[in-house]
Amino acid sequence: MSTIYDIANACGVSIATVSRVLNGSSKVSPKTREKVLAAMREQNYSPNPFARGLGLDSMKMIGILCTDVSDAFFAKAVSLVEHGLRKRGLDVILGCSGTELSEKKKYLQLLLNKHVDAIILIGSPFRETNDNSHLEAAARQVPIVTINSLIDLPNVYSVDCDxxxxxxxxxxxxxxxxxxxxxxxxxxxxxxxxxxxxxxxxxxxxxxxxxxxxxxxxxxxxxxxxxxxxxxxxxxxxxxxxxxxxxxxxxxxxxxxxxxxxxxxxxxxxxxxxxxxxxxxxxxxxxxRLDILCPTAVKLLTKILNGEKESAPSQTIFPPLLxxxxxxxxxxxxxx
Amino acid sequence: MSTIYDIANACGVSIATVSRVLNGSSKVSPKTREKVLAAMREQNYSPNPFARGLGLDSMKMIGILCTDVSDAFFAKAVSLVEHGLRKRGLDVILGCSGTELSEKKKYLQLLLNKHVDAIILIGSPFRETNDNSHLEAAARQVPIVTINSLIDLPNVYSVDCDxxxxxxxxxxxxxxxxxxxxxxxxxxxxxxxxxxxxxxxxxxxxxxxxxxxxxxxxxxxxxxxxxxxxxxxxxxxxxxxxxxxxxxxxxxxxxxxxxxxxxxxxxxxxxxxxxxxxxxxxxxxxxxRLDILCPTAVKLLTKILNGEKESAPSQTIFPPLLxxxxxxxxxxxxxx
DNA sequence: TTAAAAAATGTTAACGGTTACAAAAAAATA
DNA sequence: TATTTTTTTGTAACCGTTAACATTTTTTAA
Structure with missing residues (x-):
């Protein structure tokens, strides 16, 4: 595994320059950029996600939490969401909590502990009880998008079907x-x-x-x-x-x-x-309408991650289809 | 988010001691251990996975690669594997590549780039073509366990049904x-x-x-x-x-x-x-027999991750059930 | 009571990126 | 050509852990 230092050495530039090429953030002269890119290709370089994560507190991973992927409904939803997220360069951590509230809480915590950038919650976070205190706490750490259930909490965005x-x-x-x-x-x-x-x-x-x-x-x-x-x-x-x-x-x-x-x-x-x-x-x-809800949820999420929270509706509801x-x-x- | 330094300060110990309590590796006196644990509870501390990952080159995440979770077969397999991995404290990154070989390669690379500890491959990595060069390359980086297909490559372990x-x-x-x-x-x-x-x-x-x-x-x-x-x-x-x-x-x-x-x-x-x-x-x-294959694959994987490669059979085959x-x-x- | 051994704890350098700030080089202006 | 401005590049601190090694404290043995 080659590092940013290897690339820098190979091109006779500093690691900062390599990092700049990597992120396309600030300006790099065309010729050094080319040189760096060539070295990257040559060494088959790929940035260490942990190092990046440590610096930015983000590994561009989204947690998907559902009850049970073996169920046709959740399977379809997970599939649609996964596709949408991948297309946007986001990775997916999957959690299948089962129906127990205590398990759901545990899984939510597991995802938070992994420092996911956001959580997509498919299906309902609670059962007969209306206790969503854990969700409220989670939403203080990362944005949460729920699919197929309407929840009114700060930093929680719901996409639902009526x-x-x-x-x-x-x-x-x-x-x-x-x-x-x-x-x-x-x-x-x-x-x-x-x-x-x-x-x-x-x-x-x-x-x-x-x-x-x-x-x-x-x-x-x-x-x-x-x-x-x-x-x-x-x-x-x-x-x-x-x-x-x-x-x-x-x-x-x-x-x-x-x-x-x-x-x-x-x-x-x-x-x-x-x-x-x-x-x-x-x-x-x-x-x-999972076929609409899921892409909508993903779009909403990317908006939120891009910092456009204001323009993100906290509730989006679609009509069902018979x-x-x-x-x-x-x-x-x-x-x- | 409190860090290991916060905990160390709160208890008047060094970060090394906190780290030791965290990992249970070497000895810590019972009373300092208790003190540290108390501070962790109090501050609701959870170790930063990226920092850990950076040091250990592992975030204890397993990549699951399948064709399509919305398909009942894969959904069941993913569900079973996810449960098994969770029970062992491993997280799951899900990838659904579709049937295209080029996409499968891409997804495999995505998982490798995330530095997963291992990859579980559900279903077949290749189609009519027998090109599994990409698998071979991947297996040089992390152990791979395949479910429902038999592949004879170093560092690839297969669990299959006849x-x-x-x-x-x-x-x-x-x-x-x-x-x-x-x-x-x-x-x-x-x-x-x-x-x-x-x-x-x-x-x-x-x-x-x-x-x-x-x-x-x-x-x-x-x-x-x-x-x-x-x-x-x-x-x-x-x-x-x-x-x-x-x-x-x-x-x-x-x-x-x-x-x-x-x-x-x-x-x-x-x-x-x-x-x-x-x-x-x-x-x-x-x-x-996914009900047997999947738990077997997970057990096999933990064995491999524990460094017991020798005792891990590279091929395990179960009879089908009518x-x-x-x-x-x-x-x-x-x-x- | 002191020396040696064992146990507990501390210090510090990685790990591999990002980024603020500093410096150098190039381009534009006087 | 000298000076200013702009562009490009470099330096170094930081992110939060782990672990090798050093040091201190405690226990055991002499």
């Missing part, structure tokens, strides 16, 4: 189609989980439908549990005529229960991951 | 059941892609079945392309009685074409991702 309205719209569409007994299956009440549930309730209220506790059920984010629950509800003859869920995986589990019994009714997922397409019948799903597939199409309305 | 035998076994099972015209759909001929194809061919040979070019077809790793191809083959009345694929996603696409026409025949996927379970009928799939689901069960054999 899934609440999506959920509401789904209820309205179903109701308009005569599906008035809607089974709502949700998993964790993270920020977006709460939004979804609220949207569902608003939809019910809007349509003058009653809120039935036995039709608003919490399940694990798995295939088996929703499937089992739906089977049980069918066994118990609990009446419902459509299923809406907070996640595609849950929807698919539920749909499997239906398919197994030859029952056909509208099933709506959320997140519109690849799973939705894989399901048979393919799943109608609320798309939370993607209709076989499990429920608006055409139903017409066909019926 | 999918070839899995593929072979599938053909044998199908043939034994009377399914002798097998459509084989594959995507990229990465290392494991080649292994799979070879296993398939071996299976055909073993069973005395002919290799039919029109039944060994390359498709994109998407849902739509295999679906379209199968539809076309059906239209063209190309005869086949079972479908085997190199990836679950492809299998699901193919199966969708069958389901749409009410045709039922064995469909076998590979990788056994969550997609396989989501499909209806649920997909029989070859599990390449996971039978609705799209093809061995019970078929009995039932028929």
């Amino acid at each position: 899934v609440s309205s999506g959920m509401k719209q789904v209820v309205e569409l179903l109701a308009a189609d005569g599906y008035t007994s809607i089974l709502y299956l949700y998993d964790q009440l993270t920020y977006s989980g709460q939004q979804k549930l609220q949207g569902h309730r608003e939809g019910l209220a809007e349509c003058g439908l009653p809120e039935q506790p036995e039709l608003i059920r919490r399940v694990e984010r798995t295939l088996g549990e929703p499937q089992g629950l739906v089977e049980k509800l069918l066994d118990d003859k609990v009446p419902f005529s459509a299923i809406v869920t907070s996640e595609d995986l849950i929807a698919i589990g539920a749909q499997k229960a239906l398919v197994a019994r030859g029952i056909r009714m509208p099933v709506i997922g959320c997140n519109n991951s690849i799973l939705a397409e894989c399901s048979t019948p393919s799943l109608t799903s609320i798309d939370n 993607v209709f597939r076989d499990s429920f199409t608006v055409k139903n309305t017409v066909d019926k | 999918v070839s035998s899995g593929m072979k076994q599938v053909v044998e099972l199908l043939a034994a059941d009377g399914y002798t015209s097998i459509l084989y759909l594959y995507d990229q001929l990465t290392y494991s892609g080649q292994q799979k194809l070879q296993g398939h061919r071996e299976g055909l040979a073993e069973c005395g079945l002919p290799e039919q070019p029109e039944l060994i077809r390359r498709v994109e790793r998407t849902l739509g392309e295999p679906q379209g191809l199968v539809e076309k083959l059906l239209d063209d009345k190309v005869p086949f009685s079972a479908i085997v694929t190199s990836e679950d996603l492809i299998a699901i696409g193919a199966q969708k074409a069958l389901v749409a026409r009410g045709i039922r025949m064995p469909v076998i996927g590979c990788n056994n991702s969550i997609l396989a379970e989501c499909s209806t009928p649920s997909l029989t799939s070859i599990d390449n 996971v039978f689901r609705d799209s093809f069960t061995v019970k078929n054999t009995v039932d028929k």
Whole structure:
């Protein structure tokens, strides 16, 4: 590994000059610049990131914190964010904390300890509890951008999708189609989980439908549990005529229960991951626009890192997109 | 941010003593140790990773390089590896290079430039070409552990699953059941892609079945392309009685074409991702044991980082697992 | 009680960059 | 040509650790 001193020696210049060439900061005469660049190429030089980091307190690394990359939703988000950051010359430290609040705190601290330049938080930082004191503390050290959850704290910037309205719209569409007994299956009440549930309730209220506790059920984010629950509800003859869920995986589990019994009714997922397409019948799903949120978050972040905090909106919200597939199409309305 | 000097001052000791407490290296008297630890707690001290990195040329970060985390297979692998590394106090820099060789090279270089302690390579480093000169060069700088591809180079350690035998076994099972015209759909001929194809061919040979070019077809790793191809083959009345694929996603696409026409025949996927379970009928799939490969790779890596290279096997191979689901069960054999 | 050995602590030079400031060289002006 | 201005380059301090080596303190042995 050659150092800045090696390059300086090779060209008969000082290390300051080499550093200047490296950073393109202040002026260097064209011919010395060329000489230095040639030496760098020759020696295959690459600046030591630790030394640089020590001086500048930055290694141009962004921490990405999510719950679980093996989940299709987070995987897509991480992928999109990683691409965006790379394109801008930023490296990515990945942390998958799981759902436990204590773990999330620990991971947040781990990233801070590594002196990342910023943190991108995918999904919700808190669960049922609204304790985000740790986030507040973290934001005092580095800017934080959250994707898919809205947090109002200094130095925290949120890019979110209004899934609440999506959920509401789904209820309205179903109701308009005569599906008035809607089974709502949700998993964790993270920020977006709460939004979804609220949207569902608003939809019910809007349509003058009653809120039935036995039709608003919490399940694990798995295939088996929703499937089992739906089977049980069918066994118990609990009446419902459509299923809406907070996640595609849950929807698919539920749909499997239906398919197994030859029952056909509208099933709506959320997140519109690849799973939705894989399901048979393919799943109608609320798309939370990660394809827009993630690039937006990255752009926002670069702005902030460039010191343009003033022009960085602390909240950016996009509308969701309903993607209709076989499990429920608006055409139903017409066909019926 | 308090430094080692702040702590030293606060306790009236030298920075060397603080450093010793920090590293637990040489002896420090119990009472000064306590005093120092107390000051650290009080000042919420955490050592500057860049300074440490500069001295030790290590920030205890491992680079993970994969093709695409948004793909269920890589997502699962990255997730498993991340967990294992975290548990051992190692941080993770993630790189998603895509399939282009030039990009892979670039990403490899990016990780090296960050002075990662090691690189874990998930999936294949090369495609149809067998050019792994860049890997060889990289391995001269840091140890490399590959997951799901076998590479014979100094300082490269491979943890792999023998999918070839899995593929072979599938053909044998199908043939034994009377399914002798097998459509084989594959995507990229990465290392494991080649292994799979070879296993398939071996299976055909073993069973005395002919290799039919029109039944060994390359498709994109998407849902739509295999679906379209199968539809076309059906239209063209190309005869086949079972479908085997190199990836679950492809299998699901193919199966969708069958389901749409009410045709039922064995469909076998590979990788056994969550997609396989989501499909209806649920997909029989070859599990390449990421649940074992990934922890093994991490353990191997820690061994290597601990300087126990001698006792680190350069190749570790696990057998695959056939996971039978609705799209093809061995019970078929009995039932028929 | 003193000398020797062991344990604890301190001093200081790396590690490889960045950058403020100083100095030298080149260009512009008088 | 001498002087001023501008451009280019060099010097050296600093960033916060680690660790070799030196020194002091404590313990043990004589």
